[in-house]
Amino acid sequence: MQQPGTTTTLSKEMQDCVDACMSCHSICEESMSSCLQMGGQAQMQIMRALMDCTEITRICADMMMRRSPMAAEMCRMCARACDMCAEACMGMPEDPLMMRCAESCRRCAEMCRTMAGAAA
Template sequence: MISQLTLNQVNPEMRQCIENCLDCHSVCLNTVFYCLEKGGKHSDTAHIRLMLDCAEICQISANFMLRGSDLHSRTCGICADICSRCAADCQSMGDDSQMTACADMCRRCAETCEQMSMAMR
């Protein structure tokens, strides 16, 4: 886990946000393949695109924070929005443990990214 690393000038809140972004990236990518295998509404193009968008922006946000970019608050703001949308979309798929886990991870990431985006304003 990233918390075991010594990161230059990374406070605990940012470290948690980085962890959440990296975890959300992984969960969303894993869930895309789950959805494609499941088929039906799970494999809807808009749903898959949103999960891929979420995975991508999470990776980008983590990278911006890891390298200390002064623009990370902007990527985190966009990440919070996309993660919130992805959480709602995954939750709408019904009572499915994979989709619920994805929605929960997206919500956690959205929360910490929102905090990071507000901290720099």
């Protein structure tokens, strides 16, 4: 039974943030795979940032979709992880995939910061 005043769909802003998180999650996974194939060329700092980002974006999206009371706090952490990942990816400017990953991370960080502020 639905409580009065609740909706069954996410707001457009929250859905956009979920979409940004899932997009970022996907490209971080793809970038990790690419780094692993490069072998020694991939720096451990980049791999750690990609691993952190791929996990936290998925968790953040999950928490928003289930309307967790901790979603805003997770969005703040997600924004921080995405910023760190974008910075790490910028360490490989010659790699177009890493540049796309950095762009996706920046977009996700911006949307998560907005969501964290909106819920505050």
